[in-house]
Amino acid sequence: MKHDTIATYAFPPGGLPGQDGDPEGTAILTEAYAVIPAHVMRDIVTSFLPGWTGTRAWILARPMTGFAETFAQYAVELAPGGGSDDPEPDHAAQAVIFVAHGEARLALGGDSHELRAGSYAYIPASAVWTIWNTGDAPCGFHWIRKRWTPAPGITPPDAFVTHESDVPRMEMPDCDGVWSTQRFADPLDLRHDMHVNIVSIESGGRIPFAETHVMEHGLYVLSGHGRYLLNKDWVEVGPGDFMWLRAFCPQACIATGDETFRYLLYKDVNRHPALSLK
Template sequence: MTPRASAPQPYYVPKGGLPPQSQLITGRAMFTDAFAIIPRGVLSDIVTSALPFWDGARFWVLARPMSGFSETFSQYIVELAPGGGSERPETDPNAEGAVFVVEGAVSVQLDGQDHHLTQGGFCYLPAGAQWRIRAQGDTGGVFHWIRKRYQSVAGLDAPDAFFTNENDIPPAPMPDTNGAWATTRFMDPADMRHDMHVTVVTLQPGAVIPFDETHVMEHGLYVLQGKGVYHLNQHWVEVEAGDFMWLRAFCPQACYAGGPEPFRYLLYKDVNRHAALPYA
């Protein structure tokens, strides 16, 4: 695929291509025992992947389960050429998925019904769902695909598939922040059927997460818009639109938003399940 032209949009999308030979090698990429930073400049053509049963598609793999690090999820940026997609996108019958469209439009077919998703469109696809996906129109489509092995609980039904758009969900302000920090929640936090949450977090310029959150949930954070400074396990790290942060369980994390526009990111976390206990 050839790199796409830049255009103003609410969500940052990788442009592909390769940097010139004159560019300095040193960058902002970091991998520690508590977190990883994948800056947007790393998402070049040379690091894309291909997957079985997809056509007209390439994948930037942002996260995958790793023993001793984040172990619950994988996350891809999927770029589809016009008409590209898959009749069999998910090959693991135990994997649930979430799709968030950041550019163009895609059609997701589930149980024989087509669902048209444009920028900001989101769908949740339960484990075992028979779904298909194709880019629509003459510009293709780009989306985030988050996958997790579903943790079923005896006596608790599995969650249903659903389709929505970020713009149709009122952001929920965080307490005592006067709206400076808000969360757009795709899953109902009170629905115990879900074992993962995907949200869009928005901090207005100057807003802060004012303490080092230290908790059991693993995180994937893709910066959709703006820039900010994160405090990660006693490291200060500047991030901007297009960067990805991968946080291990219990990694201390706080941030403040900088720049003239809101700081927004797509957030994954595992929720609502007991910690797995080892058995001899």
């Protein structure tokens, strides 16, 4: 199936709703999952980060005991000229950056990369990096952080920078091409203990079974609409909505509407589970 490149990616809207807004909303927090809709990602819930200038961040997920414990996920907005020369406070943390809009310059391991909408960067633990907005408009990017887990005989992954248009969509088996995944890291490369991929489901397509597995998930909807099964509930989601799933939460979806349903997906992989609680 031929796919068109998507030129736009959802990002938190900011601002503040008018007084005619419905305060009940559609946000959900349960023991198995959370849904943070785009319309609640407003100015008053942002944070300003130490070591960053001209920057605000929506912190969408952080490790929580008894829920999802492996990762943190942010949507970061850089004002023109904003950024950081010392962005990561935890030297054990690896990261993925995915740019939703605007322009930025990423200096990573002695190399400089010009980022634009659709750019993807993997940043290993202990890497030296900086990022600055080089454009005249705000730059928004998704930032996912996880501590890298060492394993015997395994060395840390190498840094890389690419663009989603250069990463092929791999069609899932027996689905007539309506369900595909862009895998930015080789699934068989055991150096990677997290994957951040883009999943695409054409209108009417579906994940045809309730996945139930050990991996935690952060899912940020980049475009399109879907009905998502989360535990026992079917939830309507669309551009900019975020879903946060603990391990073993049953999950499936059906793409609705006319546009391809696409989301940025985090999962932890390729390591033995610890046999004691920390």
